[in-house]
Amino acid sequence: MLICPVCKNEYQEGYKTCSDCKCDLIEIPDVIAEKSKPVKAGMLIPFLLGLLIILCSPIISYQFTADFFIPDGNGIFDPAQFIWMLNAFHYSLLLVGSIICLPPILYWFKNRNSQ
Numbered sequence: 001m002l003i004c005p006v007c008k009n010e011y012q013e014g015y016k017t018c019s020d021c022k023c024d025l026i027e028i029p030d031v032i033a034e035k036s037k038p039v040k041a042g043m044l045i046p047f048l049l050g051l052l053i054i055l056c057s058p059i060i061s062y063q064f065t066a067d068f069f070i071p072d073g074n075g076i077f078d079p080a081q082f083i084w085m086l087n088a089f090h091y092s093l094l095l096v097g098s099i100i101c102l103p104p105i106l107y108w109f110k111n112r113n114s115q
């Protein structure tokens, strides 16, 4: 890619001087030009979904556990079992949320690092 060192305008191959500043264009590698493009917005959706799961995991896991215990409940259940299940749901949701969040984070991190 060709760019003007003064006004930073981009030019297609074939141009030699900037039409505004009349100075010689400089060649910069396309790789750098690619990297400086804004991050794909598509990465934001899985990231937000994963974040939502992580943030809501205490509520969701409580709801799941309560649904599991209360319907067939004659009022007698082991509180330790309830807490075990609550934690199991909670950690599962945290894990799922983290896995969904991970690819966008790695993508952004990689892009940030290579600039």
Ligand SMILES: [Zn+2]
Pocket (backbone or CB within 6 Å): 004, 005, 006, 007, 008, 009, 018, 019, 020, 021, 022, 023
């Ligand atoms: Zn220029």
